[in-house]
Amino acid sequence: MPSILVVAAREDWPTDRVVKTLTDRGQQVFRIDASDFPQEATLTGYMDNVHKGWTGSLRTSHRSLDLHDVAACYFRAPNPFRLSPDMSQPERAFAAAQARAGFGGILNALSCRWVNHPWAMSRAEYKPVQLAAAQLVGLPIPRTLITNNPDEVRAFARRIAGPIICKPVASPVFIEANELKTVYTKRLTEADLDDLRGIETTAHLFQEWVDKAHEVRLTVVGERLFATEVHATSPKAHEDWRSDYKSLKYTPTEVPSPLKYKVLGLMRDLNLSFGALDFIVSPHGEWTFLEINPCGQWDWIEHATGLPIADAIADELQGVIA
Structure with a gap:
């Protein structure tokens, strides 16, 4: 029976809802978190000049999936690979790269329906790419500046002649002192524009404020x-x-x-x-x-x-x- 492969964090509740919907319909679902590999899951991939694509399987301690049976894949923010704690830091970096290329490479090569394909997701996560693509199809966008130059920020504010905002270019979430923190969109004041210390340390995204x-x-x-x-x-x-x-x-x-x-x-x-x-x-x-x-x-x-x-x-x- 064709299967749907779900690659997502174990604790992701929205994925639980999708899996329940599929199983309630009688659909065969194989769910795995990337963190299961390589300690709790094994991957076997084989390719030759006779069969099309990769053959082989994904196996856990209680289930197995034939790669040829995968009709679709739901890929949603899996956890990182969990590697042996006995490895040194260089060994862990090497092993993680091999896992990404091997485990991730075979998954990426599956010819099936995707929601979404990891390559497409990786590209679409770049805000500069999103904005360029949106502009290309005719969607209205705010005037935008990405820079680490404080003088360019002030010049941008003068061109806008109205309020501007600053927000992260990438994920707004980070961990500090074991606490999850979020950087929110901020509307800049005149005092903020007078003191832009720290802007030069990395890229920042600025946009006109839209009422x-x-x-x-x-x-x-x-x-x-x-x-x-x-x-x-x-x-x-x-x-x-x-x-x-x-x-x-x-x-x-x-x-x-x-x-x-x-x-x-x-x-x-x-x-x-x-x-x-x-x-x-x-x-x-x-x-x-x-x-x-x-x-x-x-x-x-x-x-x-x-x-x-x-x-x-x-x-x-x-x-x-x-």
């Missing part, structure tokens, strides 16, 4: 678009809604028809079958694209609105046309 009535989280699965208005009821959330989830209210909405085709064009250009997109909607109803996360969270949106996102992901993996 908003609300924001929209648009979850795209295949050709299906699930849009939700995100209304902030606190000043902190109005600046960055991730900073105050308790103040948010959600309302399902529709995407304007001209934007639908541009969004689907963006998905095609980035080779994604799933994406979580963020838009600002102005008081006049104009939509401005901010970013797309190829591994974005969606479970809380489904819980708040009832939008059938898990079903749509299961449909995409099974090749069901909605």
